[in-house]
Amino acid sequence: AQSVTQLGSHVSVSEGALVLLRCNYSSSVPPYLFWYVQYPNQGLQLLLKYTSAATLVKGINGFEAEFKKSETSFHLTKPSAHMSDAAEYFCAVSEIGGNEKLTFGTGTRLTIIP
Amino acid sequence: EPEVTQTPSHQVTQMGQEVILRCVPISNHLYFYWYRQILGQKVEFLVSFYNNEISEKSEIFDDQFSVERPDGSNFTLKIRSTKLEDSAMYFCASSEGTSVVGQYFGPGTRLTVT
Numbered sequence: 398a399q400s401v402t403q404l405g406s407h408v409s410v411s412e413g414a415l416v417l418l419r420c421n422y423s424s425s426v427p428p429y430l431f432w433y434v435q436y437p438n439q440g441l442q443l444l445l446k447y448t449s450a451a452t453l454v455k456g457i458n459g460f461e462a463e464f465k466k467s468e469t470s471f472h473l474t475k476p477s478a479h480m481s482d483a484a485e486y487f488c489a490v491s492e493i494g495g496n497e498k499l500t501f502g503t504g505t506r507l508t509i510i511p
Numbered sequence: 512e513p514e515v516t517q518t519p520s521h522q523v524t525q526m527g528q529e530v531i532l533r534c535v536p537i538s539n540h541l542y543f544y545w546y547r548q549i550l551g552q553k554v555e556f557l558v559s560f561y562n563n564e565i566s567e568k569s570e571i572f573d574d575q576f577s578v579e580r581p582d583g584s585n586f587t588l589k590i591r592s593t594k595l596e597d598s599a600m601y602f603c604a605s606s607e608g609t610s611v612v613g614q615y616f617g618p619g620t621r622l623t624v625t
Binding site for chain 1: 515517544546552553554555556559567569602604613614615616617618619
């Protein structure tokens with residue numbers, strides 16, 4: 398069965414500092430991986446996706462993630478945090494493709510310190 | 512930009528009552544989904560729907576739940592006899608189906624069962 402683990406339920410970074418949100422996956426087949434962001438009282442917005450085309454994936458709002466098969470990881474990064482990045486971030490995996498069910502991690506709440 | 516819409520944004524109902532949550536997926540999408548998020552917990556898959564039938568459902572999606580696409584635009588989730596533990600945020604999502612493009616989520620319906 399597929400699963401994702403997000404290390405750190407809460408992460409705080411200073412404005413302008415590097416953002417690193419960790420995600421490790423478990424999958425019996427090559428996975429499809431996604432990061433979603435949820436702003437307060439809103440739905441889930443797709444940030445970026447890994448579909449095996451390239452290991453470094455760029456998304457919206459300056460975020461990117463690197464797929465590392467040897468580490469079974471798909472960590473989300475942003476070089477310089479902005480106040481507007483404060484939100485909850487979810488990593489998700491789908492085994493067969495983007496049309497199959499998503500299995501989500503428990504989420505990481507990102508707080509930006511002014 | 513096209514988006515998934517959901518109504519109502521908040522529904523309060525008494526235990527044992529039937530509720531119908533409504534969604535309008537993105538117009539050219541072929542796959543439809545319902546997920547739920549109990550307060551403070553992770554997003555959980557309920558059901559996926561393709562070609563007018565359920566393609567996959569989770570253990571949560573028991574006989575009290577049903578889905579329907581009554582016309583070319585709406586996608587509904589019905590809970591026949593609500594329980595207190597059905598209180599959650601329910602998200603509808605859709606995906607294009609032609610390639611791995613990811614699932615796009617609506618803003619959610621907060622269901623409160625009293």
